[in-house]
Amino acid sequence: MKTHQFILASSLIFTLLFYNETVGINLALFGLLLTTAICYFFQDKFTDRTHLILVVTSILSCLAFAWYGDFASFLALALSITFLQFKTHERELKVIQVIPLIFINGFASIGRIFMFNQWLPEKKIHNNFAKKLIAFVVIPAVFLGLFFIVYSFGSDHFSSFFTDYTLDIDLWQLIVISVLGFYICFSFWNYWVPEVCYEKKHLLDNDFSNTAKMENQNTFSFLDVDFERKSGEITLVLLNLMLLVFIGTYNYEQFFEVVEKTNLSSDTHERVNAVIFSIIMAVGVILFYFKGRFNFDEKANRLKRLAKIWIALNCALIISAFTKNTEYIAFFGLTYKRLGVYLFLALAIIGLILSFQKIIRQKTNAYLFNHMIWYLYGTILISSYFNWGNLITTYNISVNKGVEPIFLSDLNFNDEARNDYFLQNKIEHRNIDLHRESNIRSYQEKSFLSKTLYYEFLKIDK
Numbered sequence: 001m002k003t004h005q006f007i008l009a010s011s012l013i014f015t016l017l018f019y020n021e022t023v024g025i026n027l028a029l030f031g032l033l034l035t036t037a038i039c040y041f042f043q044d045k046f047t048d049r050t051h052l053i054l055v056v057t058s059i060l061s062c063l064a065f066a067w068y069g070d071f072a073s074f075l076a077l078a079l080s081i082t083f084l085q086f087k088t089h090e091r092e093l094k095v096i097q098v099i100p101l102i103f104i105n106g107f108a109s110i111g112r113i114f115m116f117n118q119w120l121p122e123k124k125i126h127n128n129f130a131k132k133l134i135a136f137v138v139i140p141a142v143f144l145g146l147f148f149i150v151y152s153f154g155s156d157h158f159s160s161f162f163t164d165y166t167l168d169i170d171l172w173q174l175i176v177i178s179v180l181g182f183y184i185c186f187s188f189w190n191y192w193v194p195e196v197c198y199e200k201k202h203l204l205d206n207d208f209s210n211t212a213k214m215e216n217q218n219t220f221s222f223l224d225v226d227f228e229r230k231s232g233e234i235t236l237v238l239l240n241l242m243l244l245v246f247i248g249t250y251n252y253e254q255f256f257e258v259v260e261k262t263n264l265s266s267d268t269h270e271r272v273n274a275v276i277f278s279i280i281m282a283v284g285v286i287l288f289y290f291k292g293r294f295n296f297d298e299k300a301n302r303l304k305r306l307a308k309i310w311i312a313l314n315c316a317l318i319i320s321a322f323t324k325n326t327e328y329i330a331f332f333g334l335t336y337k338r339l340g341v342y343l344f345l346a347l348a349i350i351g352l353i354l355s356f357q358k359i360i361r362q363k364t365n366a367y368l369f370n371h372m373i374w375y376l377y378g379t380i381l382i383s384s385y386f387n388w389g390n391l392i393t394t395y396n397i398s399v400n401k402g403v404e405p406i407f408l409s410d411l412n413f414n415d416e417a418r419n420d421y422f423l424q425n426k427i428e429h430r431n432i433d434l435h436r437e438s439n440i441r442s443y444q445e446k447s448f449l450s451k452t453l454y455y456e457f458l459k460i461d462k
Contacts, residue, residue, distance in 0.1 A: 001041060003119050006189040007182070010034070014181030017449060019174055026449040028066035031077050034188070035059060038088055045088050054084040057381055064384045068413065069452035076384035079377055085188065094204045094366075096373045097197055104194070109187040119190050206367040208296075229300055232289045236306035239285065243278075243313045247320065250274075254324045272341055275321040279348040282314045286355045287365045296362060304359055311352050318345050318352075333402025334392040336411075343379055350375050389414040397421050409436060415458055 001009075013033060017026035035058045039046075046052070058080040065073040086098050112118065202209070254271065286307055325341045354368050389411040396402040397417065405427055408418045415436070421427075443455035 002121065003190050004121060006037065006041075007119070007185045010037075010185035010189065011178065011182040014185060015174070015178045018181065019177050020170065021447060022450040024069055024446065024450040024452050025066050027074070027077070028062040029449075031062040031065070031081055032059065034081050035062070035084065038084055042088050045091075047091070050087055051084070054080060054087060058084050061381065061384060067453045068384070068387075069454070070384075070412065072380065073384040076380050079380060082188075083377070085191075090193065093193070093197060093201055094370050095377075096204065096369055099373075101191065101193060101197070105187045105191045108192050109183060109190075112190070112192060113183070113186055119186075204366040204370060206363055206370060208362065208364055226299075229303060232300075232303050233306060236285075236289075236303065236310055240306065240309050240313060243310070243317070246278075247313065247317055250317070251320050254320065255327075272321055272325065275317055276344065276348075278317060279314055279351070282310065283351055283355055283368070285310065286359070287368065290359055291365050307359055308356065311356050315349065315352055318348050321345060330399075331401070333396040333399065335402065336388065336392070339388060339392070343383070347372075347375060347379060387413050390417055393417045393421075413454055415440065 010033075014030060017030055035055060039055055058077075061073065061076040061080040065077045067073075082098055082102065083095055086093070086095065086101075250271065289303065289307065322342070322345050325338060325345070329338050351368070351372060354371050357363065358365075358367050390413055392402075392411055393408055393414040394417050396408075403421070405422065408414065408421070411418070440455055440458060443452055444458075
């Protein structure tokens with residue numbers, strides 16, 4: 001199939017799936033169809049294990065969205081299929097380039113749609129069936145429609161032959177859905193990669209070129225390499241000393257200082273935020289000093305040792321934050337934010353490990369970003385596949401922490417566990433869950449393509 005055939009066929013399927021429907025199973029089916037089309041028509045371009053992994057994650061993400069229908073599963077679905085399309089057709093480029101290309105094509109496609117010569121086939125038609133369709137159907141239909149309008153103005157009875165009935169079609173919605181589907185499919189199958197992405201792709205290589213290894217890349221024009229190296233050593237010595245002091249005071253305040261229970265939540269959040277900014281700046285320091293020459297400078301061994309100490313101390317800071325978050329959960333139970341802290345700290349540890357590998361393996365700064373985009377993508381997948389609301393509910397009930405009825409009712413996808421807990425403890429939940437049950441019934445009453453499967457298998461009191 002050619003590009004215009006993919007666009008038109010996908011647009012038609014999109015319109016059939018979404019006309020007069022809300023987003024639900026239809027989006028999962030559309031994602032599965034796109035994945036199947038890529039696998040079938042471009043299987044010859046599947047050259048490594050990454051393609052197989054992305055096919056699997058695309059399918060799982062579609063199933064996750066069909067089940068949950070939330071933002072996390074939508075993001076996982078969109079990224080999985082986009083990454084699969086990109087890796088299939090643009091093997092020379094890095095996946096990190098997908099993010100800006102999504103935004104670029106979001107605007108560029110509006111104008112590129114009208115550049116017909118770029119995506120439509122040549123005007124001369126060689127296919128006899130197409131010729132017959134245009135000559136015997138399209139052209140007569142156009143003239144028939146024009147003369148029908150003229151004759152309708154001249155005779156009410158003539159007009160009534162064709163107008164005294166109504167079609168059960170929402171024409172405005174049909175047009176909007178068709179245009180939206182065409183725009184999405186055009187952007188997906190006929191995306192545009194600016195030439196600069198190919199020209200500058202070497203900037204995202206994981207390894208330095210031989211030329212870059214030899215170049216004297218001074219950060220500041222007024223400092224030579226020796227002064228800059230010494231400056232880096234002094235900076236890292238001071239930063240390590242300050243971080244040691246911070247770790248000491250941080251742990252004292254967290255584990256030994258008595259804090260009022262009412263202030264515990266805000267104090268914990270402030271300290272976690274401090275750790276977040278500390279880790280981001282720590283990685284920034286590594287990227288600043290090891291962006292070029294110092295990776296290969298034989299005199300930079302001391303600078304490298306100080307950088308490794310800096311990484312190790314930041315890992316210790318993360319462990320402290322991890323421990324405090326665990327203690328906080330033991331006192332007050334799980335929440336989405338506390339789970340999010342775990343995920344961020346895990347990403348922070350991975351970032352520091354990659355920074356360490358960047359130094360010892362003499363990799364470029366792009367090495368860190370190229371790998372972190374995959375770990376961030378993996379975090380999104382994990383977030384979309386698991387029922388965190390039910391996990392929070394069952395854990396809190398088991399430890400009898402964070403089981404306030406209003407809090408439990410605000411969690412997603414935990415209806416059975418929550419209702420069982422309310423019944424066992426004779427908690428009056430009818431008033432609390434009245435709005436929730438109304439929403440569940442509205443989900444269950446939707447047409448098949450608009451359904452969310454989680455609610456289909458959920459039993460509520462009728």
